[in-house]
Amino acid sequence: MTLEEYFATGPPRERPIFEAVMAHLSTLGPVHVEPVSVGIFIKKSGTFVQLRPMTRWVALSFQLPRRVLHPKIARKPTTYGRLTYHVVNLRGPEDVDEQVCAWLSESYQAVP
Numbered sequence: 516m517t518l519e520e521y522f523a524t525g526p527p528r529e530r531p532i533f534e535a536v537m538a539h540l541s542t543l544g545p546v547h548v549e550p551v552s553v554g555i556f557i558k559k560s561g562t563f564v565q566l567r568p569m570t571r572w573v574a575l576s577f578q579l580p581r582r583v584l585h586p587k588i589a590r591k592p593t594t595y596g597r598l599t600y601h602v603v604n605l606r607g608p609e610d611v612d613e614q615v616c617a618w619l620s621e622s623y624q625a626v627p
Contacts, residue, residue, distance in 0.1 A: 521550035525568050528607060532573045533566055535608035539616045540564070543623045563626040564619065572604040575615070577622040587614060598625060 522530050533555060540546050540557065549556040554567035565576045578598040590602040603615055
């Protein structure tokens, strides 16, 4: 599936959120974008960021080498191996703020 095919079927808020996330990730280095039926997976050597559309927001999940407790974290962080998975609910591109970008940068560095 291409990005255009993916965005043709989803809610209109998804593309601006995706573009805001990608604007930051593109400053960090190369990534591979894989649109699938359930969302968009963003990969380095493996998936390190996922964008999944929900009814009223897009769930941004990312992995960090530590557990973060912050009001923006929407679900209980889950640890698998050396990485902890976190979720932030994004209602619009403005939610991809300095804090979220810092977590995305940390996630990019944590994944080989």
